[in-house]
Amino acid sequence: MGVPISLTVNGKPVSADVDPRTLLVELLREKLHLTGTHQGCDTAQCGACTVHLDGRAVKSCSMLAVQAQGSAVTTIEGLSQDGALHPMQAAFRECHGLQCGFCTPGMVMSAVQLLQDKPDASEQQIREGLEGNICRCTGYHNIVQAIQFCQRGSVAASARA
Known part of the structure; x- marks a missing residue:
């Protein structure tokens, strides 16, 4: 039942x-x-x-x-809203923050929370904030770059270019 x-x-x-x-x-x-x-x-x-x-x-x-x-x-x-990617999703695409893509949804969701809690997170804080997410493909370099790219607002700037 x-x-x-x-x-x-x-x-x-x-x-x-x-x-x-x-x-x-x-x-x-x-x-x-x-x-x-x-x-x-x-x-x-x-x-x-x-x-x-x-x-x-x-x-x-x-x-x-x-x-x-x-x-x-x-x-x-x-x-995503009205067909537009969330800035974090766009950053992962822009910075190639994925390979096989299996971990990507969880990484993106965790990264959004991370920047909500710590908008000025350092690279070390970003890496620590992702400790609960495992990626078996990328080595995290591009994932961290994507989060920093979103953090800087570079997604909005590249969309206007």
Whole structure:
């Protein structure tokens, strides 16, 4: 028997009946078909499943969907507005802050939170802020550059050029 839950996902009200053991990542991917949130390690180690819950970055593989009852969830799909990439998404594209792309949604979501909390973060603080996200391809150099690019507002400047 399912448990009824209601939440807001990417600005839209959502209701669903879920098994009490359903993880938030499973609700997003399997019931709501928001597959940008990736399910990687299932142990909250890799960060590929990172979403924003009530404005804070959380790993959606480590929380039950019923725990999100009444909350607002933003996924990578919800960052863009009116077809325009979020500045962090644009920075990752501009600076080649991805390779295979598997970790990218979680990295972007964590990076957005990082700059909200520390808009003037140093390179070392950026690297420390990404410790909960694993990338097996890039070595993090371009990811850090993308965050710094967004931090400087270079995305807006390059869009005007």
